[in-house]
Amino acid sequence: MINIPTAVFSLVVLLACGVSTVTCGKHCKYDKKGAKWTPCDPSLHVRTKTVPLRKGRDGCPPAKIITRPCKTGIVINNCLYVPVSSWSECDPTTKTATRTLELRKKDSDQCDYNEVESRDCDGKGSKRGKHDKKHKDKKHKHRKGKKGKEKGEKGLKTGKKGCRYKKGPWSDCDSATKQQVRTLELKKGPSTCKQEKVQERKCRHKKKGHKGKNNKGKKGRKGKNKKKGKKGKKDPDDTPVAPPKLTEMRVWPLASSVEVSWKPPDQGTVRGYQIGYGISIPDVYSVEVNASVLHYSIENLEPEQEYIVSLRARNKAGLGSPLYETVRTGRAEASGNSGQLLLAPVGVRAITVSAYSIVVSWADSSVLKLRGGVEDTTGKVYTVRYMQLNHLSKDDKPKFVMRNTTESLVYIEGLMPYTHYEFAVRVSQGSARSVWSMAVTNTTFASVPSSKPADFTADIVRSDPTTVTLTWQPPDEPNGPITGYVIFYSKDPILPDDAWAASAVNGNRLSTLIKDLDPNSAYFFKIQARNNVGFGPITSPVTVTVPDVLPSAPINFSSASVQHDPSAVMLKWQRPEKVLEPITGYVISYTDDPNLPERSWAIQAVAGDQLNNTITDLQPNAKYFFKLQAKNKAGFGPPTNPISYTIPDVPPSVPRALTVEKSRKYPCAVVISWLPPLDMGEPIIGYIVLYTEEDALQWAAEGIKGDHRSITLRKLKPHTTYQFKVQARSETHLGPSSPPVSYAPDDGLCDSNSSLKPPTDLRVIVLSSNSAIMSWRDPMRGIPYPDGKSDAASTYTVRYGPRDNPASHTYLNPPFPSLYLVDLNPNTEYEFSVRLNRENRHSSWSRRVYNTTMEAAPGTAPVNVTVTLAEDDPTVARITWGPPLMPNGRITGYLVFSTTRRKQPMSDWQVEGVHGNTTSLTVRDMMPNTKYVFKLQARNAKGYGPMSMAVTYKTPKVYGGTVEDVTVRTSSEDPYSAVISWQPPSNGRKRIAHYIVVRKDVEADETVRMQVPGDQLTVVSHGLLPARSYAFTVQTKFRHASGPHSAPVHYVVPKELLQ
Structure with a gap:
């Protein structure tokens, strides 16, 4: 075959020098300055100019034509190439696109007729083969000089500009992956530099002379490199690969020639082809052509002979496998006929x-x-x-x-x-x-989708009526890979599309959930598909009416015994987690036979939003079962799971005929007597007498052993009303107490202070969260002393303190019957009392008065703030804390502040709210190997408290890439099972120990984790529930590290399989 540029050059030489024997050379001088270059010939990629003869011998031509290649093109290893094809489609395996370059100028014998240029699919950077890479490496090495450091030496400079790293030792060779790994630690550089990098390479086997502390091995290498010159040591990663075998060849025989054409291989590097042929024996003769030639004519063959033609691809590694074809040339007369043959x-x-x-x-x-x-x-x-x-x-x-x-x-x-x-x-x-x-x-x-998504449906989720499940199918004409969908929803279908709420669905998911919709409202939903080019048309709206939402089941439903009444049980609970409508009451169902239908269970209603109730008159030694339902205006919600409680044996019943009389033997004393219970129950081993001052909360107790049925109580306060009651006890139980009996001792000889009456009409008015006013009436005002003196010297003693801590009471002595109190604790119930003082005598304490100060903002920050790794995921952390030591009211929530830059203003920190008294939060989508700073702040009805101390947490590193192509499909054996399959990360070189497959119930917020061996790429998840939405993720696990979670893939059990 004749190369077109070579033919043009030969023609130019013939035109310039002629065909005579006169030598065209140094004796002919031409004027090159005055002539101009012609425009570039696009077909030959050359420019020409005609120069006149300036001086020379008689045999010199009067003019000469000079040619040179056009300057446009791509230079690779001093060879000029121009593109002859457009960029190919992206190869999903290598993530690159390629195009073919054709030779235009040849300065060395190493130039190939064509080269293949590659670039990343995102268009960033290009790779033009090994020649170009070597050419650039030589330039950089020459510019760097002696100060340059080879890759792997101390102070390695990689990645971003100014980032210098210190190398670590190479790890042992991994027998499975044939890879070695080492870590690079940042030595110096700007803040944008990564702290650590990981390098990988193919395993290298040490040669003799490289071991030991001497420098023989290094000298040997230096000498070897010096002999090789600039080529240096060959990188094992650059080992050439033999060209692939050709798959298609066609042969057309003529009388004295054979036409051969072929199709280039789809993959691999090819620098040319070798055509071999021979009579009945292959490869007797051979011809080599460049990679751009895809046909060849074998001439001067013998007619009517059987030839074996072979074809091989060629590259730097040598020749590939041959492709053979046997053909027979035609008769000699055929070439003399007027027959015709078109190739x-x-x-x-x-x-x-x-x-x-x-x-x-x-x-x-x-x-x-x-x-x-x-x-x-x-x-x-x-x-x-x-x-x-x-x-x-x-x-x-x-x-x-x-x-x-x-x-x-x-x-x-x-x-x-x-x-x-x-x-x-x-x-x-x-x-x-x-x-x-x-x-x-x-x-x-690709083009924008030209059709709408199909089968678009919207259904209410049974377990959460405020959530709608949307499902659809891809458009019939996607016009390219679908990259996601956009969901539009609104209550008013007349609004323009840009006024509707929008929710994006990424990837190829075909379902999503829209949550927190308003009850008793009609919603309209639309959807449109999108690809890399743009958005497709929007579907017609579908309508869903969100019903009135029933309350969910109450939580923390529990039972407890009732003091002094063993035949009763105390039931406690908390409000449902999701309350969209006010709770109007609760219904308790209970029975001692769980096999009875629910309509036969006993029912007790609880009005309002009360969170406890007592069930009385239950049978002793019987096991009862209880359920609880919440109610709102929409109706009754689902019941809780049943809880059980066993009523103990019957204790002794109530003692009878309780009487209280004044003691004749002791002053300020009473004699209490009673009769035994009629229904004895368990054997009585004694009695307990309870007594207390009127309006007091705590009762004093006196025990009596045996069958005694009376007791004398001494040292009672005069003019003070007491209440008395008695209860029997057995070996295991206390019986119920008798009805209380009141009695007030009036003996004036009990106390020398009995002539002084305590103050009355004590009142306490709370003014704020830390102040109150006390006032009382002095009953002795106007009554003179026994010696006739006036009451001007009367004083008072005020006693107050928290009701639950009597030991911390404070005492003040005001001269007037009122007092202004400050420095009280917010939201604290206080106990107040006062007594009258005259000279060295004082009255008894007045009646106690209780009052609670107003709420205030929390006085302290949350305590014990800790941050730990959650879900074994480097991108998820769990924050826990304790409530403030001074809440100053009921805590209604917390604010969690987080940032990766500690010095930035608090207004730029990310904030996430936590409602109620929850003391934990799970933070997701965190960046691996990043230091986070957290602060917390509590709030109540009066405002926010102070900020907690900053807590620092650094997320672990993430190794490897994300698991790819995660799919979920229904099991062919069981409709309530799903088969999850995936592919390992494409950029992962470490050996995967195992996979963690996480199944999350989106509605119930329940998570199931499954461990799968590293050599397995599929697993079956059993026990799925109908009409439930599940999200599946897959995570790689290495020996000492974890990879990131894949994007969640949602799955719902198909309805048609459940019919």
Whole structure:
């Protein structure tokens, strides 16, 4: 074959120097300054100019034509190339696109006729083969000089500008992955530099002479490198790979020649091809051609002979596997006839122009051969056929479409977006017609979706009526990979689309949940698909009416015994977690036979929002079962799970005929007597007498053993009303107490202070969270002393303090019957009392008065703030804390502040609220290997408290990439089981110990974790519930580290499988 640029150069030399024997050389001088270069010839990629003869011998031509390549192009290893094809589609395996470059200027023998240029699919950077890389490396090495450091030395500089790293030792070779790993620690650099980096390489085996502390190995390497010159040591990663085997070759025999054409391999690097042939024996003769040549004519063959033709691809590693074809040449008379033979076009290329058009071009290798070697090119017609290869319906079959043209290029329009097509060309001239050429394929560009998502439905979630499940199917005409969907919803369908609320669904998910909708409201939903090009049309709205929401089941339902009444049980609970409508009451159902239908259970109603109730008159030694339901205006919510409580044996009943009399033997004493209970119950071993002052909360107790039924109580306060009651006791129980009996001792000889009456009408008015006013009436005012003195010297003693801590009471001595108190604690119930003082005598304490100060903002910050790793996920942390020591009221929530920059203003920190008295929070979507700072603040009805101390937490590192292609499908054996499958991370080189598959019930917030061995890529999840939405994620686990979680894949048990 004749290379076109070589032929042009030869023609120019003939024109300039002629065909005579006169030497065109140093004796001919031409004027090159005055001439101008012509514009670049796009077909030959050269420029020319004609220069006149300035001086020389008689044999010198009067003018000379000079040519040079055009300056436009790509220089690789001093070889000029120009692109001859557009960028290919992205290879999903290598994440790169490629295009072919053709040689235009050759300065060395190392130039190949074509090169393959590659770039990342995102268009960042390009790779133009090893020649270009070596050429750039030499420039950098020359510019760096002696100060340059090779990769791996101390002070390694990698990544961003100014980031210097210190190398660590290489790890041992992993027998499974054949990889070695080492860690690079940041030595110096700006804050944008990563603290650590991980390098990987193929295992390298140490050679002799490299071990030991001497420098023999290094000297040996230096000497070896010095012999090699600039080439240096060969990197094991650059080991060449043999070219792939060709898959398609066509052969056309003539009388004295054979035409060979072939299709290049889809993958691998090819620098050329070798064609071999011989009579009955392969590879007797061989010819090599460049990689851009896809056909060859083997000339000067013997007629009527059987030839074996072979074809091999060639690259730097050598020759690939051969492809053989046996062919027999024609008779010698055939070349003398006027018969004609047309060869199929070669070099067919399909270049995508848009989403709807592709340009097909080719080269005509068909030469119509006549007698005498005359070429006839008139009347040629090219037929292009093409057909669609994908996006066909079940009933449609691929059909060819034909286009005729007289040019070597055709512009095919009216194609479908993102569709794969096959193209082939043949040539015809008169009655002669070639076979079809090698078929080529290409895909049109993507376009915005031209159809709406199908089967769009909206259903209320049974367990949460304020949540709607939306499901759909992909559009029939996506016109490219679907990258997500946009959900629109609104209560008013007349509003424009931009006024509707929007929710994005990423990836290829076909369902989502819309939560927290308003009860008793009608909502309208629409959806549109999107791909990398843009958004498709929006569907018509579907309507869902959110009903009135029943309350969920109360939580923390528990039972407890009732003091002094063993036949009763105290039931306690807390409000439902999700309350959208006010609770109007509760219903308690109970029975001692759980097998009875619920309609036969006893019922007790609890009005309002009361959170406890007592069930009395239960049978002794019986086990009862209790359920609880909440009620609002929409009706009754679901019941709780039943709890049980066993009523103990019957204790002794109430003692009878309790009497209290004044003691005749002791002053300020009483004698209490009673009769035994009628219903004895368990044997009585004694009695307990309880007594207290009127309005007091605590009762004093006196025990009596045996069968004694009376007791004398001494040292009682005069003019003070007491209440007395008695209860019997057995070995295991206390019986119920008798009705209280009141009695007030009036003996004036009990106390020397009995003539002084205590103050009365004590009142306490709370003014704020820390202040109150006390006032009382002095009953002795106006009554003189026994010696006749006035009451001017009367004083008072005020006693007050927290009701639950009598030991911390405070005493004050005001001169007037009122007092202003300050420095009280907020939201604290206080006990107040006062007594009268005259000289050295004082009255008894007045009646106690209780009052509670107003609430105030929390006085202290939350305590014991801790942050720990959660869910074994480096991107999830759990924060726990304790309530403030001084809440100053009922805590209604907390604010959690977080940041990765401690010095930034608090207004720029991220804030997340926690409602109620919950003291924990799970933080997600955190950045791995990042230091976070957390602060907490409590709040009540009066405001926010102070900020807690900052707590620092650093998230662990994440190794490896994300698990890819996670899919969930229904098990063919059980509709309540799902099969989860995935692919390992494409960029992962570490050995995976195992996988963690997490199944989360979105509605019940329950999580199930499954451990899967590292060599397994699928698992079955059993026990799924109908009408429940589940989210599945997969995470890689290495020996000492974890990988990130995959994006959640949602799954709902299909309704049609449950019918």
